[in-house]
Amino acid sequence: xxxISRLIREPVVVFAGDGRVIDMNRPARARFGESAETWREVxxxxxxxxxxxxxxxxxxxxxxxxxxxxxxxxxxPDAKVEALALRQDGEISYAVKLRDIVxxxxxxxxxxxxxxxxxxxxxxxxxxxxxxxxxxxxxxxRELQHRVKNHLQMILALVSTAGRESExxxxxxxxxxxxxxxxxxxxxxxxxxxxxxxxxxxxxxxLSALAETVQSLAGVRIAIQVRAEPxxxxxxxxxxxxLIANELLTNAVxxxxxxxxxxxxxxxxxxxxxxxxxxxxxxxxxxxAAGPTSSGLGLVRGLCRQIGGHLVIQSDGGAVAVVSFPxxxxxxxxx
Amino acid sequence: xxxxxxxxxxSRGPQDGPGRYxxxxxxxxxxxxxxxxxxxxxxxxxxxxxxxxxLEDAGYEVVGVAASAEESLxxxxxxxxxxxxxxxxxxxxxxxxxxxxxxxxxxxxxSVFVSAHDDSEVRxxxxxxRPLGWITKPVLASRIPEILLQLARPLx
Numbered sequence: 001x002x003x004i005s006r007l008i009r010e011p012v013v014v015f016a017g018d019g020r021v022i023d024m025n026r027p028a029r030a031r032f033g034e035s036a037e038t039w040r041e042v043x044x045x046x047x048x049x050x051x052x053x054x055x056x057x058x059x060x061x062x063x064x065x066x067x068x069x070x071x072x073x074x075x076x077p078d079a080k081v082e083a084l085a086l087r088q089d090g091e092i093s094y095a096v097k098l099r100d101i102v103x104x105x106x107x108x109x110x111x112x113x114x115x116x117x118x119x120x121x122x123x124x125x126x127x128x129x130x131x132x133x134x135x136x137x138x139x140x141x142r143e144l145q146h147r148v149k150n151h152l153q154m155i156l157a158l159v160s161t162a163g164r165e166s167e168x169x170x171x172x173x174x175x176x177x178x179x180x181x182x183x184x185x186x187x188x189x190x191x192x193x194x195x196x197x198x199x200x201x202x203x204x205x206x207l208s209a210l211a212e213t214v215q216s217l218a219g220v221r222i223a224i225q226v227r228a229e230p231x232x233x234x235x236x237x238x239x240x241x242x243l244i245a246n247e248l249l250t251n252a253v254x255x256x257x258x259x260x261x262x263x264x265x266x267x268x269x270x271x272x273x274x275x276x277x278x279x280x281x282x283x284x285x286x287x288x289a290a291g292p293t294s295s296g297l298g299l300v301r302g303l304c305r306q307i308g309g310h311l312v313i314q315s316d317g318g319a320v321a322v323v324s325f326p327x328x329x330x331x332x333x334x335x
Numbered sequence: 336x337x338x339x340x341x342x343x344x345x346s347r348g349p350q351d352g353p354g355r356y357x358x359x360x361x362x363x364x365x366x367x368x369x370x371x372x373x374x375x376x377x378x379x380x381x382x383x384x385x386x387x388x389x390l391e392d393a394g395y396e397v398v399g400v401a402a403s404a405e406e407s408l409x410x411x412x413x414x415x416x417x418x419x420x421x422x423x424x425x426x427x428x429x430x431x432x433x434x435x436x437x438x439x440x441x442x443x444x445x446s447v448f449v450s451a452h453d454d455s456e457v458r459x460x461x462x463x464x465r466p467l468g469w470i471t472k473p474v475l476a477s478r479i480p481e482i483l484l485q486l487a488r489p490l491x
Binding site (some may be wrong): 142147148149150152153154155156157158160161164180183186189190194212213216305319 | 379382383384387388392424451453454471472473474475476477478481
């Protein structure tokens, strides 16, 4: 380019008649890249450009116009330009100068702002998509929980209908036992997938709920004292723990001494060990050892093994059952 | 618009509906502090049957079972029950929250929600119906009478 062009601080691009870039000054190279070859790398609007150059070719002086720059973001206004037709040896070419470009003096900064704008644009779209997807997932999750709870309710209804329709006391007893076990699991399920937490549940809340159910199903007035630390049990642990507690409480209520019947459940943690103690004031455990069975102590023993714990039963002014098992320290709830 | 009257249930004894109860069935109001005549609004037939059996076992009179909001409000108008056990998801376009709100506004009949919904969003919306309480499914039907007693205690 002619040395005089060094005096011009705005970008100047020289186009051949077919739209090829044949020359650029330094600001233009900084702005559009060294490798810009055609009008496409400079402007986004062919009609506008053609119109401008046509006007320039009919004039000896520069003509003014406004053109959309290549890669302009939607919010960006069209660039103000000046075009001058250059005639040499019967060939015509056009010099186009960008006017009033903010980035003129800081081309690198302009390029960066432009890039950032484009990125923000993309990110906004991605964020909107993510938000929509999250909302959708929340709805699905709620719907799923709703269905699960309703299905569990149906199971309870089917079981108790079977009990109600029977006159056989043995069957009624069996149904009650089933209701009790199912309730224990469902209490755990209800608390586990509450809004506050999907990864675990508060052991104290679960044990209190279980005690209420056992008390209710016992059909006799009996006080069950629950003293439990506010600890979070992970899902894997909560279900077996619910069944163990239910079994021990049911047993205790069954054998606690008539009038002044008392049952207590204590749950304490120290370090990464948890201890659950269920105590009644009945006659104490009979020494007869029972084999593995789906109800009673067999179930408790099996589930204790499952959670890596062990069961000790003894008689001390009534029956005392002590279940110890590991509980990761991280799961202790902030009090 | 009618306003809630905390003592209204105490005034509704068997004398309000003579001949409605079998002789010897009229226990003290203390056993039914929220009232004895209950409307069940629950679109699951099996579950509704459970509620009915449990309530009747406990001495309540079930004045009807509705599966939709419209049906529920119709029974409210005809039977004026003391209390509605209200599910949230019902048959038809309108849900239990709307039914409970209308039952309160039109007939001053309170609801206890019995629902698998217990997220804060639904609870916020349901607050307008000024429910007497919430029972979250799954729940043993036989526990409902005692939970109603708990709800009637002022500190609950």
